[in-house]
Amino acid sequence: MLQFLKYLLFPFSLLYKGITSLRNLLFDIKILPSFEPPLPTIGVGNLTVGGTGKTPIIDYLISILSKQKIGVISRGYGRKTKGYISIDTNTSPEKVGDEPFMLSRMNPEANFFVCENRVVGYSKAVNAVKDLEIVLFDDVFQHRYIKPKLNLLLCDYNRPFYDDYVLPTGMLRESRYGAKRADIVIVTKCPEAISGTQKNEIRGKIAPYCSKNIPIYFASFKSQIPNNSENTLLDPHSKVVLISGLANNSGFRKGLEKDFNILKHFEFKDHHNFKKSELQLIISEFTDYNFVCSEKDFVKIKPLLSSLELPKFFVSRQKVELFEEESFKKLILAVL
Structure with missing residues (x-):
């Protein structure tokens, strides 16, 4: 039944793929404009609808860039407001979205903003915080009106984009070949015991959709022992x-x-x-x-x-453990 439904929806996937591919072409040939910020910028996004781990990766990037004055710009998905908002102690999840709010509380040293229009968000953020040194964009891969200096594409180990199809047959927001815009691919949610052979197999399946010799990294998301407001750890096996x-x-x-x-x-x-x-x-x-x-x-x-x-x-809480971490850090710091 499920397979039959996929066949039924396939013509709609072709239509959706055609629309998104035309839109990407208009950006590629510069009929639609892309703004390249003068500040060092890193974008984090995916091809897949749903959670590939963007928020934990943004949190991880903040940790390795902690010596810099960081700005983070998100859309603020699920919020009850619109437009540009600078997140401060008076904001709430309803006002700015649960994920930006959570990240701001986890990383009080960074500056957080929400705005559907990332170009407007960037402009207002750099005017509000004059000494920003680097800006991270959350969920920006399809928002092509802005062009980060470094584009990180996340691929879920359990739902790799190379085995998926465009909506509504599958869960892809655009063609698999959108991966060509990525500067780095991170395969997220990997098992901790992933082997070198498995990594090479995955690299081989990702490579045809990306630019030549693109760096491909692997990360596991490890659940920490839960704790409460009194900082008490939950007893194992309870x-x-x-x-x-x-x-x-x-x-x-x-x-x-x-x-x-x-x-x-x-x-x-x-x-x-x-x-x-x-x-x-x-x-x-x-x-x-x-x-x-x-x-x-x-x-x-x-x-x-x-x-x-x-x-x-x-x-x-989830902790990101990136394989080949030092190599990844050098690449990221090179953006600065």
Whole structure:
């Protein structure tokens, strides 16, 4: 049935592919303009709809560029506002989006902005913070009106773009050959024990869609032991209830199920805006147990909890572990 549906949708994929390919051609031959910022800039994006790990990679880039004055510009997906906003202590996830809000709280030394139009966002950001040294663009691969000096394309190990198809048959935002615009490819969510042979096989499948000799790196996302507002670590193998509103809820569960006894997983759509009533209903059903959520979800859940409920919520954070890290750092720092 699923295969039949794919065949049924294939003509729409051809139409969508044609439209996106024409748009890319107009940028390539400079009929549509691309602005190249004078400051060092790095763009992070993907070809695939859904989570390939852009937010953890942005967080990782901030950590390796920590000696620089950093600006981060996002669209602010899921926010209830429009236009340019500089994120400060008075903003909220509803105002700027859950992911930019979360990153700003994790990295108070960096400067965060949201704007649908990245060219406008860049212009206003550099005027607001005069001494910015580098700007990171989150989810910008298809936003071709701006051209970062370095384009990082993320490819999910579990859903590689080279095995996928354009919407609606598959999950690609554009043709696989859009990868030619990438300066670096990072294969994310790899198993920690990935072998050299596996890496070479993946490189061989990515290479036909990219520029010649493009650097291809591999990264694993390791779930840290969840902790709560009192900085208490969750006991291994304890019984827990998961709450998540992510692009890949099953991946969130998979990262925790080997270490904890999961009683139930409440799954919501990505960027879900939690309501106090639904949380109270969940808490009342599992009064004797602890809850685990992602950092992105916790920034929206926390304001809805009472002082007694807060310590029962543990946050699972992901750490990026990049293979060949030193080589990658040298490439990134060369942009400066």
